[in-house]
Amino acid sequence: xxxxxxxxxxxxxxxxxxxxxxxxxxxxxxxxxxxxxxxxxxxxxxxxxxxxxxxxxxxxxxxxxxxxxxxxxxxxxxxxxxxxxxxxx
Numbered sequence: 001x002x003x004x005x006x007x008x009x010x011x012x013x014x015x016x017x018x019x020x021x022x023x024x025x026x027x028x029x030x031x032x033x034x035x036x037x038x039x040x041x042x043x044x045x046x047x048x049x050x051x052x053x054x055x056x057x058x059x060x061x062x063x064x065x066x067x068x069x070x071x072x073x074x075x076x077x078x079x080x081x082x083x084x085x086x087x088x089x
Contacts, residue, residue: 006049007035020080027087034084040073049081050088058089 006023009015009032018026023034033051037044047065048054056064062085065077 004036004038007033007037007046009033023084024080027084031088034088036081038073040076045072045076047076047081049084056089058086061085061089 004020006018006020007015008018008023008026008029011030011032013032016026031050033053034049036047036049038047039045049061062077062082065081068076
């Protein structure tokens with residue numbers, strides 16, 4: 001997995017691109033959605049880790065991403081991603 005960026009949108013519709021460290025420091029802010037964007041095998045993928053548009057539990061998000069085939073990357077869901085999902089959902 002290459003070039004992992006987190007796109008965070010607040011409730012005012014402002015989108016910010018963050019790295020892991022910056023997102024970790026911003027998790028207490030007013031967040032509307034968090035999307036993980038990464039490159040794998042020369043393709044770009046976007047994973048929604050949190051969104052106020054959907055009513056998924058943290059368990060549902062985690063199980064969905066864990067069930068993806070290696071086609072999307074061996075470690076598509078990192079421990080950090082899981083912590084973000086659990087904190088926000």
